Amino acid sequence: MNASLDGATSGPTVSIIGASGYSGAELTRLILRHPAVRLEHLYAFSQAGKSVSSLYPALGCDRIYRSYEGETGSDIYFLALPHGEAHAIVPKLQAAGKMVIDLSGDFRLRDTDEHERFYGGRKSPDAVMTYAMPELSREAIAGARTVSNPGCYATAIILGLAPLFARSSALPRVRSVACTAISGLSGAGRSSKTELSFAEMSENIRAYKVGVHQHTPEIMQALGTSARNPSFDFSFTPLIGPLVRGIYATLSVTLDGPVDLKEARSAYEAFYRNAPFTRVRSEMPEVRHVAHTNFCDLHVAYAGQHGTLTIVSTIDNLLKGAAGQAVENMNIMLGIDETAGL
Template sequence: MRGYKKPTVSIIGASGYSGAELSGMIARHPSVKLENLYAYSQAGNKVSDIYPALNLDMTYRAYEGVPESDICFLALPHGEALKLVPELLDNGKMVIDLSGDFRLKNPAEHLTYYKQEKPADAWMTYAMPELFHDEISQAKAASNPGCYATSIILGLAPVCRPPMSCGTVTSVSCSALSGLSGAGRSAKTELSFSEMNNNIRAYKVGMHQHTPEILQALGTSATSPSFGFAFTPMIAPLTRGIYTVLNISLEKQLPVSEIKEHYRQFYRSAPFVRICSNPPEVLHVAHTNFCDIHVTQSAQDGSLIVITAIDNLVKGAAGQAVQNMNIMLGYDETLGIM
């Protein structure tokens, strides 16, 4: 289009796994222009030296203040975005944050689960497109959901949000396996090949930081939950992917065919959610923005079993962030992703 100027993008925290995934997606996006890549630890290094596969002729820069770009993505460790976002918003930037800094409305829950204090107003639109599309379309600042949270919320939302209410669910037991990239790029002995090959390890059992985020998005809270919720996260010897199994007890036993149809209708306008006849596989969603969901029922007690699979770096991070950017800019939400 003659005279059209593409919105420009800066990525702050671009050298981590999520930041690198995002860099590649923005560089390929047809309707925005990648302008700056900021990275504290890699400042001065060429992107091609750190991530040759990205094929980007750019150099990481040190962050020295508000960039000229129209849109700023932040892919920083928890706590860092809190320091930068207020100034970005004051300067009229569109902001999409991939950390947990702005996800929780309740500062007390944030302190409990993130071990950090934050101001009461440090909250931004919780940007899960399948649930909050209209709110995202009006937002100038968006908080991208966590990876585990995405896989779990999408599996639970049809039975926890209207037209079915949380009162229908009495308890949820959730186990989720994550690929090693979910822990970030920093070297850790316990995540090395020799420690994790042929191994699975549970961690943060009963106290994972995505728990209050999940319950908040489902219309309840970790402080006063309306149904029992037990979450066991685990690390598996995968590079990428999250595989989640949800065992859901309902007040009223419903035919599984009715529940499956409800899931299909709930996600009928969601281009990146696929309701599958068979249990999903991580390989089927790797390097995509899809969430695959399978719904079935226990033959013993009729309880609901929902299985989901996503790529933690795409639908669980960078892909969902680009999806949110598209919605905020009024583009088709699949642009540059599908």
């Protein structure tokens, strides 16, 4: 292993299940250099027996991926698995008292019917973890042993809207939200798909899952309502475009009444004053400003005289939208500096 990437020599041990995907690789990179925890095992079903360096030479890691056979020897487990696979693994880890951070959508939704509608497949009614978005639920995360990491689109959109739904907000009530968000190709995972190849996506952009994207109920749940019985109109158009990483969301909000642009910006700045990774910017954010970081950049871009508000939100989908936020949550659960290793 590259000595420059070696992290702590003592402290809790960490294993990653699903370590060979893009999010798993980012988790590997972050844990290798984390100052407070030690990387123990890397599990990858399809890549078992291969070395990390054969897939990701830049990590400078010569460990071998292993097949997960139900071991519970580590202190902390990150699950970076396809949706539907964590349900079979998490109960045993919970029973063993392990700290678990799940990056899939298996445990995000409280509503069983919504889970089945948007994700497909059955979900146990009691299969719920603490929904772990640090900016909204830091205290709950600190007291949890198992948490569900937010989705990438959901992170960008929820953080872009949360100040409008805060109990302390003096801004007019939200009547509707129209969201258009573009994601980089890595959001689809590492598996090869012709329609996501460079030849298909270079100089191209297209919408998909309009109105039925699986992050929709997660967004509504975090904002205090539901996809089945929403308290405001919400439309979501996800796009995929020719960039590797990043999410860029434009949120067009209609309020019950007009709001001053300076007042709206001040409300956002106050809401995120103690959030180390959410930056309310005075200038228009860009994907390149947050790529390879755990930041979410927000900009209140426009306020119209008839109650319209436009917010732009951007994140790195593999970091703040996945691995980085997962490590942030681990830090909170361990009671250490939230920014450690990030």
